Amino acid sequence: MGADHPPKIAGTVWGLLVLNTLGSAGAKTIIPLPRSLIQMVTMGALVAAFALALAVNLRLRIRASAYVFLLTLLLVTSVISSAHLESGFGALFRCFRLALFVGTLWLLSRWWDGGLTFVRHHIRMYFAVLGSVAAGLVVSPGAALPDLYGGRLVGALWPLTPPQIGQYAAVITGLTVLLVLGRRTDRAGAAVVIVPSLVLLALTHTRTATLGLLIGLALAIGSLLLTSAAARRFFTWAVLSVTVAAVGFASALQAWFLRGQSQENFSNLTGRAKVWDALLTAPRSTSEKVFGVGLGDKSFGGLPIDNSWLAVYNEQGLIGVALVAAIIIVLGGVALLRPPSLPRACAIFLISYCAIASYTEAGLGDASPYLLHLALAAALLASSAAAASPSPPEVPGRHIPSWAQRSEVT
Template sequence: MGHDLTRAGPGPAGPPRTVEMIWGLLILNTLGSAGARTIVPLPRSLIQMATMGALATAFALALVLNLRLRVRASAFLFLLTLLLVLSVISSANLESGFGALFRCFRLTLFVSTLWLLSRWWDGSPTFVRFHIRMYFGVLVSVAAGLVASPGAAMPDLYGGRLVGALWPLTPPQIGQYAAVIIGLTVLLLLDRRTTGASAATIIVPSLVLLALTHTRTATLGLIIGLALAIGSLVMTSAAARRFFSWAVLLATVVGVGLSSLLQAWFLRGQSQENFSNLTGRAKVWDALLAAPRTTTEQVFGVGLGDKSFGGLPIDNSWLAVYNEQGLAGVAVVAVVFVVLGGVALLRPPSPERAAAIFLISYCAIASYTEAGLGDASPYLLHLTVAASLLAAPTVSAVLPTPAVPRRRTAPRAQRTELT
């Protein structure tokens, strides 16, 4: 049976609706406050108050919902906690100013909220649905801004690429959100966890927005991540085999027939030299690695900052973590990928495993040109969803449900329980 992805939360057997609200608040917190100019100018201080208020509210709601502090311990959460400890150690000397301590406080609330939500990790796609619905809501605001003011939504400052005109979102952010929910929705559709109409409502507009952002990293992450995820299902799913075959055929036809158009889209009007140094990113990376550092700074970093170096964005998760949390932080982030990837590979083929593989792969690919793995960010939320998918089913989910007389309306309730 299918399920409408745009409907409200899961049925009585799933987590309370408040959990979905908490997840939405965490997503709001990670949207950031820097980006393009909006139609109605929003002071950065006001946006920061809104995002930080969302995180504080999420933590408070999670604490009220889980007063007995029932959590599901996992290596993923322990590693995030270790990363938090390293962040506090690196920020304690105030080399990055008092802002580093504030960012540590934010990361503390963020990780604590994830611990409280872990009670509802049961290996089901519940948090996948939360993720899709919440980020689709963000994309709806982007589309609304495009309709309201095309000039503000595709400004010359960003080379005509799509930005957030109602909330300051950059093209890479929009591309990331679109790519992630497209991939997750495709995997739900392959397993018949949603209807074709509901999936099309998500996938089609998201593809349009992704194309308008001209975001290469998100596009490659979507393609490679889906290939790996669907490839993990090929031996056990006829639907996955059919989709994989048609996708290869379509990619071949499009690649041959529209090669020049695809090349122009991919280059975005840049010169070969500018493209080869990743739009100037390589110069920042070289300068960061060449900068002198003490032994303490090499091991623990200089403290949580704004993911920039010399006033320019680092745009690489590994170098950003090295700069702020040192080699120790890089090691912890690497172990996160090893643990999640190892658990995913050891699990038998399943749609949940495929979705986890997609998210892990996407984050690994995006980490090369995007920062965020060392702080509260959408990438940590993506990996959290992957961790929830890889969690062992709870006892209540494994034990057989006792037979209970049902009324005539049982089919509708059963459809809701499939979420």
């Protein structure tokens, strides 16, 4: 695989993938946006991303990637399950969308070399999304904090739900903290990203995103403790801060965490458990158990499933569950086998976050931000071309000039 650096247009492609995965369902916006228009924009972004990726990689040079290969197998399973049209023609359209998504990742894999380029693209794009959320909050606080969502922050300019905003804020906060610890960005620039993101995360009252951020950062920073003094200092201060906050602000933290819910509602995961029980006890044919009913809108009986594993089981069957599990296991295994480094720490954070969020959020079986987070983790875990390419043999008594050494293996 080539050792060439990613072209600038690769950042545009990544940004278009982010736009595509924002979704079309959410809160009411200040200016009503027809869902058909939003779907046109998001789908158009995906088509444009694929076209641009193909334009800069006309020779179809790709990098071997277990992650994208497993996604391709998941796509095949999705097509098989959707061909029966139990979920309608919309299932085939979702398969087409997933195919473009996976195809674009294959084309971008050419530049996956374990560097931090795509991390910066990831942070910039989601920070821009959060900027639109903040703008909506300033323009119309009532629309951004509606009673319908219990006063939780939503997207008032683009229809984003509190869990989505919390997810984006948590992910870019974690990645930015790691960049600071790795001395890849200055503290002032990092504060511009971290402080507003944490404020927006707090306004969403999203428990999953908060736990994912804390646990993911703990695991990621833990992987750097032996090699980074900055990581050790940060970890020590973080533990002290969390301890003080837990003791001094226990009641306030509990109130924020419960969001005004009763203990029964909280233990029932805000009604999710009822949907999960109904899904698991519903009668299914052997084919539906193995392949699922086809790609749908991640709902059952008209209610959201809000669990990636059960959503995959419902739509792509046991084969789909096995493939998604393989994705998490393979990425996690590769991360554990890599030597300590900043890219490895970022990958561990992303994998951990997605694994934690999969319990109360759907998205691991279809084109989604979670698959994009894992794609970034795969890019970070890819060995560099320089490390993967064997050095040219030395000839005794002969010096090979640097310009004559091949830096690319095709």
